Every structure is written in C-alpha cells, then in structure tokens.
Amino acid sequence: MLEPAVQISSLYKSYYRDSLEIPVLRNINLEIPAGAFVALMGPSGSGKSTLLNLLAGIDQPTSGSLKVAGEEVSRLSERDLAKWRARHIGFIFQFYNLLPVLTAYENVELPLLLTHLSKKERKEHVETALSIVGLADRMKHYPRQLSGGQEQRVAIARAIVSDPSLILADEPTGDLDKQSAEDILHLLSRLNEEYGKTIIMVTHDPRAADKAKTIRHLDKGELT
Amino acid sequence: MKVFRLIYKNAFRHKLRTFLTVLGLALAVMAFGLIRTFITAWYSGAEAAAPDRLVTRNAVSIIFTLPISYKEQILKIDGVKDVTYAAWFGGIYVDPKNFFPQYAVDQSNFFTLFPEFILPPEQFEEFKEERKAVIVGRRLADRFGWKIGDPITLIGTIYPGDWDFVIRGVYTGRDVNTDETAFIMRFDYLDEVMRRDSPGRAGQIGWYALKIDDPNRSAEIAKQVDARFKNSLAETLTETEKEFQLSFIQMSSAIILGLRIVSFLIIGVILLVLANTMAMTARERISEHAFMRTLGFRGYHLVGLILGESFFMAILGGLIGTALLAVVGNLVGIALSQFFPGFAPDTVAYLLCIGTALLVGLGASIFPIQRALRIKIVDGLRVVD
Numbered sequence: 001m002l003e004p005a006v007q008i009s010s011l012y013k014s015y016y017r018d019s020l021e022i023p024v025l026r027n028i029n030l031e032i033p034a035g036a037f038v039a040l041m042g043p044s045g046s047g048k049s050t051l052l053n054l055l056a057g058i059d060q061p062t063s064g065s066l067k068v069a070g071e072e073v074s075r076l077s078e079r080d081l082a083k084w085r086a087r088h089i090g091f092i093f094q095f096y097n098l099l100p101v102l103t104a105y106e107n108v109e110l111p112l113l114l115t116h117l118s119k120k121e122r123k124e125h126v127e128t129a130l131s132i133v134g135l136a137d138r139m140k141h142y143p144r145q146l147s148g149g150q151e152q153r154v155a156i157a158r159a160i161v162s163d164p165s166l167i168l169a170d171e172p173t174g175d176l177d178k179q180s181a182e183d184i185l186h187l188l189s190r191l192n193e194e195y196g197k198t199i200i201m202v203t204h205d206p207r208a209a210d211k212a213k214t215i216r217h218l219d220k221g222e223l224t
Numbered sequence: 225m226k227v228f229r230l231i232y233k234n235a236f237r238h239k240l241r242t243f244l245t246v247l248g249l250a251l252a253v254m255a256f257g258l259i260r261t262f263i264t265a266w267y268s269g270a271e272a273a274a275p276d277r278l279v280t281r282n283a284v285s286i287i288f289t290l291p292i293s294y295k296e297q298i299l300k301i302d303g304v305k306d307v308t309y310a311a312w313f314g315g316i317y318v319d320p321k322n323f324f325p326q327y328a329v330d331q332s333n334f335f336t337l338f339p340e341f342i343l344p345p346e347q348f349e350e351f352k353e354e355r356k357a358v359i360v361g362r363r364l365a366d367r368f369g370w371k372i373g374d375p376i377t378l379i380g381t382i383y384p385g386d387w388d389f390v391i392r393g394v395y396t397g398r399d400v401n402t403d404e405t406a407f408i409m410r411f412d413y414l415d416e417v418m419r420r421d422s423p424g425r426a427g428q429i430g431w432y433a434l435k436i437d438d439p440n441r442s443a444e445i446a447k448q449v450d451a452r453f454k455n456s457l458a459e460t461l462t463e464t465e466k467e468f469q470l471s472f473i474q475m476s477s478a479i480i481l482g483l484r485i486v487s488f489l490i491i492g493v494i495l496l497v498l499a500n501t502m503a504m505t506a507r508e509r510i511s512e513h514a515f516m517r518t519l520g521f522r523g524y525h526l527v528g529l530i531l532g533e534s535f536f537m538a539i540l541g542g543l544i545g546t547a548l549l550a551v552v553g554n555l556v557g558i559a560l561s562q563f564f565p566g567f568a569p570d571t572v573a574y575l576l577c578i579g580t581a582l583l584v585g586l587g588a589s590i591f592p593i594q595r596a597l598r599i600k601i602v603d604g605l606r607v608v609d
Binding site for chain 1 (some may be wrong): 227230233234236237511512515516517518519520521522600601602605
C-alpha cells in the first residue's frame with residue numbers, strides 16, 4: 001500500500017500580533033493519499049494559504065504533526081527544508097512568479113540549477129516539461145511576450161520539471177480569463193491522471209474545485 | 225543558464241537606472257582618482273628630494289635671509305662635501321599672471337649639486353661666463369616660446385627695478401617629477417645691483433643647499449651646522465631637502481586636508497549611489513527572492529546574486545572611471561604642467577580607484593543582503609510587485 005502523500009494530525013497554527021494570539025488553523029487532521037487531486041476551499045482568512053505554506057515547508061506549525069512525502073516537515077532544519085522542497089515540492093502561484101529577465105526555457109530550468117544534472121540532462125528535462133504544458137514552441141520567449149495563460153503554463157512546467165511528488169497550487173486560475181483557466185485546470189488534471197502527481201490546490205472558484213477529485217472546506221481555521 | 229548570466233541579466237533589468245548608476249560611479253571614481261593624483265603631485269617635490277642634500281635657511285622663517293659668508297664656514301663642517309646657495313627672485317614677466325619660479329643661484333656649482341637639472345656643458349659654460357645669463361626649464365621655454373639668445377626683462381618685486389637677462393641655456397629634467405619651469409639667474413648679478421642700489425641687502429642669500437657624504441649622518445650634520453651659527457644675528461635651521469619641501473607643503477596643509485576630506489566624501493557618495501540602487505533592487509525583488517527560496521535556493525544563493533550584481537555595477541563603474549581618469553588625468557596634467565610638473569595618474573591611483581570600487585560594491589550590498597535573508601518566505605511571497 002502506498003504511503004499517504006500528506007498526513008496531518010492535531011495541527012495548530014497561530015500568529016502573534018503584538019501579544020495577541022491569532023489562531024489561523026485549529027486541530028487539523030487530514031490524510032491525502034498519493035495521486036490525489038484535492039481542492040481546498042474556503043472564504044478569505046480561513047487558513048487555506050497558510051495550510052498550503054505549511055505543506056510546502058515555508059512556514060512552521062505552532063504544534064501538531066505534519067508529514068509530507070514521508071518526512072516530518074516541522075523537524076527539518078532550514079537547510080534540509082530547502083533541499084527537501086527542491087526535491088519534493090512543485091509550487092504554482094496565482095501570479096506565476098516567473099523571472100522577467102529569463103526566457104521560458106530559463107525559468108523552467110531554474111530549479112534544476114540546484115541539482116547535479118548536466119547541461120544536456122537539464123535540457124532534456126526542460127524540453128519535456130515545456131512539451132507537457134504545450135509550450136515547446138515558446139522556449140525562447142520572455143514572460144512579457146506570453147499571455148497570462150501561457151505564463152501560468154510555464155510556471156507549471158517549472159513546478160514539474162524536477163519531477164516532484166507533490167504539486168501545491170495557490171489560486172492557479174485566480175488571475176486568468178475563463179478559457180485560460182479551463183486550459184490550466186485541464187493541464188492539472190492531466191498531470192494528476194496521466195503522470196500520477198499529487199495535487200493540492202487552493203481555490204475560491206467552485207468550477208476550478210470541480211476539476212479536483214476531492215474537495216475539502218476550511219472555515220475559520222477548521223476543516224469541515 | 226549560469227548564475228553569472230542571471231546576475232548580468234538582473235543588472236540590466238532597469239537599463240536606465242543601471243546606466244545612470246554606472247555613470248555616477250564612473251564619474252565619482254574618476255573624481256576620486258583625480259584628487260588622489262593632485263595630492264600626489266602636491267607631494268612630488270618632496271618625493272623628488274635627494275637624500276644626500278640638506279637645506280639651511282634662516283631659523284626665523286624662509287623669508288629672512290642668511291649672510292653669504294656662511295658658505296665657507298659650512299664647508300668646513302665634517303661630512304659636508306659641497307655647498308651652494310640660492311635666493312628667491314620673485315619678478316614679474318610682462319603680467320603678474322605669468323607666474324614661474326625664479327632663483328638667483330651660485331653659478332659655480334648650482335648645477336653640480338642639482339644633477340636632476342640636465343644642462344648641456346657648453347650652455348653651462350656660457351652661463352658661467354656671462355653675468356646676465358639665465359637658464360630656463362624646457363616647459364617654461366615652451367610656454368613662452370623662448371629660445372636661446374632671447375633677451376628677457378623681469379620687473380623686480382623683492383629686488384626692485386627692471387632686470388635684463390639673456391637666455392643662454394635650456395635645461396631638462398632627469399626625472400618625471402623634476403620641475404622644468406624654473407628661471408635660473410646668477411646670484412652675483414643680483415648681488416652686484418644690490419651693492420650699488422641697496423648696500424644693506426647685499427651679500428644676503430635665501431638658503432643654502434648642502435651636499436653631504438652620508439645621508440645617514442644628515443641629522444648629525446644638520447645639528448652641527450645650526451650649532452655653528454647659534455647666537456649669531458642669523459641663526460639657521462638645517463633639515464633634509466625632503467623636510468624642507470614638506471615644510472612648504474605644510475603651509476597648504478589645510479587645502480590638502482580639504483582635498484582628502486573631499487576624496488573620502490566622494491567615496492561616500494559612490495557608496496550611497498550604488499547602495500540606493502541595490503536597496504531599490506532588493507526591495508523590488510522581495511517576492512522574487514522568497515519565491516526562489518520556495519524552489520530550494522538558499523541564503524547563500526541570494527547573497528551571491530545580490531553581491532554579484534553589486535560587484536558587477538561597481539566594477540563596471542570602476543573600470544569606466546579608471547579609463548576616464550587615464551584620459552582626463554593626462555589632459556589635466558598637460559593643462560597644469562606649469563604648476564604640477566609630472567601630474568599624471570600613477571599605478572597607485574588606478575589601483576585605489578579599482579579597490580575603492582570593489583569596497584563600494586561590497587558595502588552597497590550589505591543592507592540588501594541583510595534584508596533578503598531576514599525576511600521570511602511567507603512574508604516575502606505576500607509582497608506583490
């Protein structure tokens with residue numbers, strides 16, 4: 001039996017504003033099997049993005065257990081977290097976060113610079129990733145020369161180029177028109193179904209959530 | 225894609241800003257280099273001083289004279305090989321703006337004690353034979369278009385009257401920093417007129433130059449000379465030629481200090497220019513740096529990117545500034561050749577410029593690096609460009 005991609009138990013997260021404690025996530029218990037496509041929904045301030053950040057290891061829980069890709073994330077040092085993220089996590093942002101001075105090819109290649117792959121191997125990986133997202137003919141284009149949908153596809157190619165086990169998407173269609181959003185959601189479904197990627201997507205959009213296999217709701221920091 | 229390529233691309237992300245920053249750096253580096261060259265030129269006279277020469281002057285001040293009769297007494301002091309003397313003439317050639325140094329010297333041995341003034345032997349012989357003969361420096365002759373045989377009249381200020389001379393020789397400098405702007409006349413001509421018109425001022429020279437046999441004994445010999453004239457009407461102060469030159473420079477120490485301060489202020493300005501650019505850059509890239517960290521890039525990667533970009537601009541500005549210094553410095557040298565013979569940026573000035581640029585590159589990146597490393601990834605990602 002496959003190990004779950006995510007195991008969360010009794011997870012709490014709170015922030016402090018001056019001396020005032022503001023709880024963001026309360027007693028989260030969640031298990032996501034490998035190969036799942038989960039949509040996290042909820043109103044603004046419900047803790048969706050915070051949960052995504054915790055799963056990505058870019059934020060630390062206040063208490064509780066958070067196991068991602070077989071690793072207890074909260075116990076990893078800053079250095080190990082960086083390595084772990086590079087190996088296991090692909091992140092897709094609402095605003096793409098492409099480097100404007102790099103071409104589509106170079107943006108996708110960026111995560112591979114942290115690996116020991118040769119230039120030739122990196123080229124193969126980048127070309128494959130860009131082919132999967134349908135942008136093999138846009139490799140030399142800069143972000144400003146691409147549409148919003150194409151930019152997000154480059155961002156998806158960058159997220160999958162190092163073959164991570166878990167893809168985290170934070171409002172991936174939030175900045176796109178309807179057609180482009182459809183294309184991106186279709187692409188994510190393909191990545192899940194054809195390539196077996198585990199995807200956790202935070203979204204406000206019910207139509208986007210419908211593409212996921214599972215929908216979980218967060219309200220006031222609690223899973224409902 | 226390599227990291228250097230990313231640094232290069234980042235540096236030119238805002239082309240106008242980078243251009244203006246590099247231009248500002250280049251001009252400031254050039255100005256810094258010019259000031260350092262100016263200070264070096266100011267001290268070049270002292271640097272050109274011979275270690276085996278002492279200067280004896282009136283202990284009260286250089287503007288007071290010494291009796292010519294001291295020469296024979298100084299020559300008797302152990303360690304003194306030869307003695308010559310000179311007096312500042314301070315005349316006007318046509319217009320007071322036409323300043324150049326004028327000395328009345330002991331024609332018998334002045335050029336022997338100052339071998340850095342190279343004079344053809346036949347011209348030296350003519351100088352010794354004709355009372356009104358003068359020797360002028362090559363730059364001075366070029367400045368006024370003088371040639372051998374030309375009559376020259378100076379209007380005396382310290383020594384009143386119209387003074388007629390004939391150019392009998394043109395000397396050149398042995399070293400780069402040898403002054404080629406002097407007008408050298410015979411002291412006996414001056415003294416002859418003084419005996420006739422102002423007998424009280426006759427037989428008075430400005431200073432003695434002593435050739436000593438061992439530079440290591442300079443302090444001891446200087447003491448002996450001054451002791452010889454202790455309690456006389458004109459007590460002496462003897463020092464090495466370098467100390468003598470430096471005492472002149474001391475008179476303008478406030479200017480030099482001012483220039484030094486300005487040169488350090490320029491470094492501060494360069495630092496602020498680049499630091500401002502780097503701070504703007506780092507602020508604009510907060511989310512980008514945070515995002516790179518989500519990919520697995522670590523703090524030292526960001527340090528490399530920010531430091532690399534800062535160094536890139538600093539080195540580019542430094543190199544352009546150094547190139548400008550070479551061109552402008554030499555042009556300024558030509559323009560100021562009458563006042564600062566040998567004014568030209570030297571290797572030290574160039575190295576200082578490059579070194580300063582590197583230090584500025586390092587200094588300007590400190591705060592942006594601190595900021596990039598201090599900010600949490602989640603906070604950085606919240607920042608929208």
